[in-house]
Amino acid sequence: MLGKTEIYEAAHSFITRAYSELNKTPEETRSRINDILSEIQQTxxxxxxxxELEHGAKMAWRNSNRCIGRLFWDKLRITDARQSESPLEVASLLIQHIEKATNGGRIIPSITVFRPETAISESIRIWNHQLIRYAGYETTDGIVGDPDSIAFTNMCNKMGWTGEGTDFDILPLVIQQGNQEPEWFNIPRHAVIEVHLEHPEIPSFSSLGLKWYAVPIISDMALEIGGITYQAAPFNGWYMGTEIGARNLADSFRYNKLPLIAELMGLDTHSETTLWRDRALVELNIAVLHSYKKAGVSIVDHHTAAMQFRSFEEREARSDREITGDWTWLIPPVSPATTHIFHKSYNDEVRSPLFQYMERLY
Structure with missing residues (x-):
């Protein structure tokens, strides 16, 4: 935690900028800063x-250098959960977040903010990387499920949770209050929409049994606003198709489905010059976009996302704000050179308010 001077300086900077954006008067700004100074001196x-929480969270999304979807930063829906008293109450609110954000498939960008760790309160930590994630198991026949989830799955097993051992077991929520032992809570099946993948031109594609969940809700990043750090502030937008079709299901260290899809398509995989990986990758991404749209679940293709990011850049320029960005994350993993982002450079300066990675607890 920061000292009093550091917190005040961060608060002063945040309030000055946020109140200007909120069209507050100079008198309102000075009064609020004085109130904050008095509160810091006392507590x-x-x-x-x-x-302040609402606008700070929106600013943090706007400052997210790795996010291509920032055009919608001011549409973020905030749930103030700072009064939550127990892991059980936190779990209930997280399930509500899943249901409300999913919205039957018409996904709503959302964030739920729990109390921060301060000199007068214990923090809340969510151990999950995302609220919804599939388990991973090491078996004598190889890895079942998501290899990226093996360590977390093993920890859940040690705590008493048991999955069905399939490729798509939904992991429980793991919540810790202060220094107490973490607790796990199952997510009700009805709360999670999953999309079964099929291809519009390859009927046999559905025989692969692939699916993915509707909403990516990041839960292991802290939200910092004006010197206050909220360690539990899960947030979501909607998927860009390549996150599923070019990473989660395609990466060799994740589900690694490209060889199977290539075989299904009858491609020659004996030589890289046939570009079988590229051809299988494109068809997998077509299947993802087709299936999500058919299921009525919000998703965006990487070309549209890049055009939306261009609109974000133009809006920020009109507001006289410099764009920051991590080019290596902003370019899509499929056909990046076909987007304007590939041909630009961005200032990767980290600015507050922001979302920041935390050290994993398992």
Whole structure:
């Protein structure tokens, strides 16, 4: 935790910028800064108003250098969960987040913010990487499920959770309050929409039994606003198709389905010059986009996402704000050179408010 001087300086910077964007008067800004100073002197910390929390979370999305979907930063829906008292209550609110954000498939960008760790309160930590994720198991016949989830799955097993041992077992929520032992909670099946993948021109594609969940809800990044760090602040947008079709299901260290798809397509995999990986990759991404749209679940292709990012750049320029970005993350993993992002450079400076990675607890 920051000292009083550091917290005040961070708060002063945040309030000055946020209140200007919110069209507050100079008098309102000065009054709020004075109130914060007094609160910090008395308690060592301060409490954001809902308006400050809401706008700060939106600014953090706007400052997310690795996110291509920032055009919609000001549409983020905030749930203030700072009064939650127990892991059970936290779990209930997380399930509500899943259901409300999923919205029957018409996904709503959302964030639920739990209380921060301060001099006067214990923190809440969510151990999951995403609220919804598939388990991974090491078996004598090889890995079943998501290899990226093996360590977390093993920890859940040690805590008493048992999955069915399939490729697509939904992991439980694991929540810790302060220094207490973490607790796990199953996510009700009805709360999770999954999309079964099929291909519009390859009928046999559905025989692969591939599927993915509707909403990516990141839950292991902290939200920092004005010197206050919220360690539990899960947030979501909607998927860009390549996240599923070019990474989750395609990476050799994840589900590694390209060889299977190539075989299904009858491609020659004996030589890389046949570009069988590329051909299988494109068809997998077509299947993802087709299936999500057929299921009525929000998703965006990487070309549209890049055009939306261009619109974001133009809007920020009109607001006299410099774009920051991590080029290596902003370019899509499929055909990056076909987007304008590939041919530009970005300032990768990290600015507050922001979402920041935390050290894993398992």
């Amino acid at each position: 060592g910390t301060y409490t954001h108003t809902f308006e």
